[in-house]
Amino acid sequence: MYRLYCRRYASTFSLRYTTKNEPILEYRRDSKEIKQVQTAVDEYKSKVTRIPCIVDGKEIWTKNIQKQVLPFDHKHVLAEYCYADGSLIQKAIDSAVKNQYKWDLMPIEQRANIFLKAADLAADLKWRSRLVATTMLGQGKTVFQAEIDAACELIDFWRFNIQHLATAMAYQPISTRDSDNSYMHRGLEGFVAAVSPFNFTAIGGHLASAPALMGNTVLWKPSDTALLSNYLVYKILEEAGLPPGIIQFVPAQGEEFGRKITQSPNLAAITFTGSTKTFKTLWKWVAENLDNYRTFPRLIGECGGKNFHLVHPSADLTSVVIGTIRSAFEYSGQKCSACSRVYIPRSLSKEFFSQMKTIMSKELRIDSPLKSDTFTSAVIDRASFNRIKSYIDHARSSSSTKILVGGEYDDSTGFYVQPTLIETTDPKDKLMCEEIFGPVVTVHVYDDNKFDEIVDVVNQTSNYALTGSIFCQDNKILEKTRERLINAAGNLYLNDKSTGSVVNQQPFGGARLSGTNDKAGGPHYIFRFSSPLAIKNMKEPLKTFKHVSME
Numbered sequence: 001m002y003r004l005y006c007r008r009y010a011s012t013f014s015l016r017y018t019t020k021n022e023p024i025l026e027y028r029r030d031s032k033e034i035k036q037v038q039t040a041v042d043e044y045k046s047k048v049t050r051i052p053c054i055v056d057g058k059e060i061w062t063k064n065i066q067k068q069v070l071p072f073d074h075k076h077v078l079a080e081y082c083y084a085d086g087s088l089i090q091k092a093i094d095s096a097v098k099n100q101y102k103w104d105l106m107p108i109e110q111r112a113n114i115f116l117k118a119a120d121l122a123a124d125l126k127w128r129s130r131l132v133a134t135t136m137l138g139q140g141k142t143v144f145q146a147e148i149d150a151a152c153e154l155i156d157f158w159r160f161n162i163q164h165l166a167t168a169m170a171y172q173p174i175s176t177r178d179s180d181n182s183y184m185h186r187g188l189e190g191f192v193a194a195v196s197p198f199n200f201t202a203i204g205g206h207l208a209s210a211p212a213l214m215g216n217t218v219l220w221k222p223s224d225t226a227l228l229s230n231y232l233v234y235k236i237l238e239e240a241g242l243p244p245g246i247i248q249f250v251p252a253q254g255e256e257f258g259r260k261i262t263q264s265p266n267l268a269a270i271t272f273t274g275s276t277k278t279f280k281t282l283w284k285w286v287a288e289n290l291d292n293y294r295t296f297p298r299l300i301g302e303c304g305g306k307n308f309h310l311v312h313p314s315a316d317l318t319s320v321v322i323g324t325i326r327s328a329f330e331y332s333g334q335k336c337s338a339c340s341r342v343y344i345p346r347s348l349s350k351e352f353f354s355q356m357k358t359i360m361s362k363e364l365r366i367d368s369p370l371k372s373d374t375f376t377s378a379v380i381d382r383a384s385f386n387r388i389k390s391y392i393d394h395a396r397s398s399s400s401t402k403i404l405v406g407g408e409y410d411d412s413t414g415f416y417v418q419p420t421l422i423e424t425t426d427p428k429d430k431l432m433c434e435e436i437f438g439p440v441v442t443v444h445v446y447d448d449n450k451f452d453e454i455v456d457v458v459n460q461t462s463n464y465a466l467t468g469s470i471f472c473q474d475n476k477i478l479e480k481t482r483e484r485l486i487n488a489a490g491n492l493y494l495n496d497k498s499t500g501s502v503v504n505q506q507p508f509g510g511a512r513l514s515g516t517n518d519k520a521g522g523p524h525y526i527f528r529f530s531s532p533l534a535i536k537n538m539k540e541p542l543k544t545f546k547h548v549s550m551e
């Protein structure tokens with residue numbers, strides 16, 4: 001056993017790796033990449049892909065068959081998959097636990113090479129076009145939104161996690177005349193549950209693979225509405241050489257999965273991205289089972305947001321308008337970082353509303369994501385459609401709010417909600433406090449001389465603290481405001497929109513009820529899945545129990 005550790009320890013020194021962000025392809029008309037995506041779209045549209053559960057490397061079908069549909073054409077079935085039941089989830093746990101020790105002992109370069117290979121496969125048009133096409137079809141993204149997610153962000157996560165690991169491995173403790181001291185990363189004993197959201201294909205791939213890179217085995221429960229693209233990610237990992245039984249691909253009904261994993265004594269960690277409500281539920285279930293665990297399960301959760309654009313009277317209005325259009329309405333506001341509350345000074349408000357109205361009513365095409373000039377498409381499913389609709393209906397009926405643009409919705413073909421601009425006189429209206437997760441942005445106009453007060457309002461209005469932007473051309477005020485909002489966001493933008501973080505440029509995650517802020521894409525994320533071991537190795541046999549002071 002000791003020799004094994006020594007060999008592994010020695011090999012850690014040879015992990016050297018630096019990388020760059022994956023370039024974003026442009027998908028111009030007649031480009032090679034757009035043609036290949038169109039071919040992939042046609043292929044996946046013309047069939048119903050069947051997706052099994054995969055446990056210990058074996059494809060398994062249960063009788064509980066589910067369907068994934070196109071959000072913009074919900075009669076069209078894209079894929080059929082099956083839910084793992086309780087006994088299959090247990091099998092997946094057993095397989096993960098059985099395989100963890102051996103996987104953890106595999107030299108770290110070998111594990112790293114699998115994910116580097118996966119990144120190269122995803123970067124190549126053969127797989128890239130399929131990842132992009134299935135994200136467009138299944139999650140309703142335009143080609144650009146699918147490219148920055150399912151291709152670039154996924155590739156970046158895979159590559160940068162290895163760069164971060166290599167950097168951290170340069171650390172070794174001090175050795176002395178008496179002892180050689182060393183430090184190594186181990187996976188967590190047991191299994192890791194990765195529970196991912198619908199809105200980013202890359203997040204699913206990242207949640208499942210970051211723990212695996214660090215020597216853990218994983219149960220990956222993808223979101224029902226991102227099944228096909230997530231399955232492709234699994235297939236890429238398989239082609240890259242991921243051995244069977246390291247990541248178990250287990251679509252399942254959320255509650256059943258959550259209950260089963262939190263009841264297992266072998267639960268080592270949950271890595272979750274999704275709503276605050278779901279994460280709280282999982283946390284409570286872990287607390288209920290605390291006396292049954294072999295270890296303290298680590299809880300990593302990236303959750304919801306109520307992201308703000310705070311506009312100072314000195315702001316550049318064009319930046320504010322463009323930033324708000326993009327942040328609030330790209331991918332129909334279904335990014336955790338989407339702007340959904342704006343604070344604008346009276347002096348800029350008239351021009352702001354006028355420019356927003358012009359762009360929203362004349363320039364934003366809301367249609368199928370497969371059309372090249374579509375700006376954004378339908379929202380993900382009926383539950384989202386109904387939730388967003390209820391906020392619009394509230395705006396329609398409340399005396400302190402007014403719908404300025406949009407407000408229409410129609411689910412006859414797809415789950416379409418028009419981008420909606422609302423003005424409220426009440427900065428504490430629920431439209432300013434609660435996460436809507438749709439193409440709805442609410443604006444509060446404040447008096448120019450009340451900027452100081454409005455900074456407090458921004459800070460105190462919401463329990464979320466994910467992202468926020470300050471638009472201000474006065475550097476002194478910008479700096480002071482930044483300091484006052486230090487706890488109001490995990491990702492703060494100065495004179496830019498509140499969305500669009502890039503791996504290793506803006507490591508991502510929120511504070512307060514937006515999550516545990518472990519910063520996906522940053523240098524520390526992967527170490528939540530490491531249980532480091534410090535080894536002291538004596539050079540000479542021990543000779544006496546007496547200290548020199550006793551002689």
Ligand SMILES: NC(=O)c1ccc[n+]([C@@H]2O[C@H](COP(=O)([O-])OP(=O)(O)OC[C@H]3O[C@@H](n4cnc5c(N)ncnc54)[C@H](O)[C@@H]3O)[C@@H](O)[C@H]2O)c1
Pocket residue numbers: 195196197198199200203221222223224253254255256257258259273274275276278279281282302303304305335336337435437466508509510514515
């Ligand atoms: N902070 C971030 O980095 C980040 C990134 C993306 C999305 N989000 C957030 O995700 C949410 C949207 O995604 P969503 O609608 O997929 O979220 P969700 O919470 O509804 O679902 C997330 C995942 O949890 C599963 N789930 C649901 N109930 C469960 C339970 N009781 N036990 C175990 N698993 C359960 C779902 O099936 C899904 O796979 C928004 O709140 C958004 O802000 C946050």
Ligand SMILES: N[C@@H](CCC=O)C(=O)O
Pocket residue numbers: 199200334335336337498499500501502508
């Ligand atoms: N990286 C994304 C956030 C992911 C949340 O859905 C962004 O900032 O646009």
